[in-house]
Amino acid sequence: MLSKVAERVYWAARYLERIESTARLVSSYDKLLFDLPRSVEISWYNLIIINSLEQEFASRYSVKDEHNVLKFLLADDTNSASIISSIDAMRENVRTTRDVVPEASWELANELRLYIEEHIQQGINRRRRHEFLDHVIKSCQQIFGMWHGSMCHDSAWHFLSLGRNLERADMTTRILDAGVSAFIETRDEGSEVTGRQIIPGHVLRSLNAEQAYRRAVRSRVSAGEVASFILENEFFPRSINYCHESIRNHARRLPGGREFVAQMQDLMSLLAEIKVQQLDGKKMQAHLNNLQLSHMNIHNTISQTWFPLW
């Protein structure tokens, strides 16, 4: 398999995953804001912070309101992380790898792009937002499902999986990070429904993890348990541990990946020793920050190993 094609396949999966997680994040945020007591000050702008896009946002908008945040995350083609930019990038990557990904990928990518282009306003305005996001999420899952079920699980598949899992792991740290920040900022006022009670549940929902959590943990939702589940669970496909393991396993099947696999192994061993339940807010934030740096390293090593410039 050509190095360049491998790189594009990897990015196609990353962008597709990014679209799905962004849609999921917006969708769960929408629901969270309805639940919170009015006294809790959590704004849409948090979504910008989660994605480390404060500077880019500030260069385009001065008002940090719902409309601008959604416009920036969904429809702004000058924001390279927006849904509209991601679908364009994803489609370009599929277009340039049509010889290795299943034929239907191209058609589905076109359909999704047309849908997003035509309905993007729905995502920004609140009334039919759910319908829009739901369609986008389902379309992403359709493409991932089609890949999983119909393409050869050869090198191209391993690169798709590397891209998808790394993007997932990174998004998971960001969602958790946002939860932790919100948790720290919200005072526990002793009222019936407080932010502190709602936020951990919200983190689970953002990751589509609520059902899995309840089955695995079998106790009421608490901040420490949620963090542990999201970081360490070995079966939940969006947990950091699962994503790392998956990256390692796919890399094992690729030629010349021995050093990379060893690096993943080291990272996983290191993480296994950390007792996440005991990390309080600030320490957890530092931990998540380190994880994000590790993910950058993982990406760099993947690039150097399989996509060299020659």
Place this chain on the structure above:
Amino acid sequence: MKDAWSRYDCGDFYDELISSPGHARQAARKLVSCLRSLGEEDFNSRQQLAESTIREMGISFTVYTEEGNIDRCWPFDIIPRVISKRQWDKTAAGLEQRLQALNLFIDDLYHEQKIIKDGVIPEFVLKQSANYRTECEGVTPPYGVWAHISGTDLVRDRDGEFYVLEDNLRVPSGVSYMIENRSIMKRVLPEVFESVDIAPVGEYTEKLLDTLVSLSPRKVKNPSIAVLTPGIFNSAYFEHAFLAQQLGAELVEGSDLIVQDDDCVYMKTIAGLERVDVIYRRIDDEFLDPEVFNPKSVLGVSGLMRAWRKGNVALANAPGAGVADDKVVYAFVPAMIKYYLDQQPLLPNVETYLCYDKRQRDYVLANLDKLVVKPANESGGYGMLIGPHSTRKQREQFADLIKAKPRNYIAQPTLGLSTAPAIVGRGDLGPRHVDLRPFVLQGKHSYVTTGGLTRVAMREGSLVVNSSQGGGSKDTWVVDTDGGRK
């Protein structure tokens, strides 16, 4: 749609579907009666279905404009163009004969040049040919074949005969659109496919793969094949990706390839370097190898010519094959067929005046308002003068060009290109001029597509069918009216 079909009148042109107002040609009879029976709304919704299918299938081509490159959806008219199988079989035989002679000619040019020594073609024609490559002299590609893939442009004149307009032996494009047009039509008019014997077109890519495999220098079971594209900004990138996918070949750009000290070509893969046996190149000669041709080219691969000359890699089409695309050389093709094959040409050329010859040039200069003047080495319909549609100023400009470089220009009578009914507005039909580009393969064996790509000049009265200049396309049906469905 009854009225629109009854009203349809193509004047004194040969029409592909209609023989006289209200009467369909035999091969098109079932199609026309089906289309007549559709209500206007039904008909429009089918055209819309075709358009949305094209968007979803992502069938596009790139147009270069001053504001940058625009990806446009493939323009498509849902009324097919129909050719009877009996007529097509004759045409196909003529195309095969022609490519065979052209390949013998190219091979002769790069070796002994017997055809020049025997006085059939003047030497200066060759000496001044823009696409003659001295770097190719003495090379013998497999089977002596240089042009493995040609996209010959055919037109019908008022007499209903097919004439060859151009041979296109360099990097002809359009075959993917021919195949995709058929898949669109199957979605749009499924009922007609049940009642008409339409020859399929999809086998082309299999035949192309056979042709490419037969060229491999290493006699291994699965030689490694690559489609070399200039990249995503090329107008035919859609086709390059489509063909790579259909062939199971790697789609590569120049930067993915490298020629090592052993003069073999390798591609850069995730497992290191892997040898390439056959390259279906979709970039022009001049950009192939910066060592030999344009040193500034970043599209090509340094050392590619070295590898090819040593026989370590096959290039399709071979470098230098474009020498026969010269329109002056074109004029000699009937003579070549007699010279190399000792046969009568089965397909006629369009009558051609060679401006280097004083008598013919004088005729051309005196009749510029009636003729089409073409530069000898351009493609894509650029740099032409269409006499009857030209201004005095344009004619003066071309007269100067011809006098300055007579070898570089030819002229042909303005043909009355055949027409076919096309949708020209809601529920209305109008005659539009069409041409036909069949694709011919030659390797160990040869093959001609059934039909080809029909291009349509969508503007009324226009003769320009190029998609970059407002042309559209139609599905092309070769219909067997002699036998029934087996």
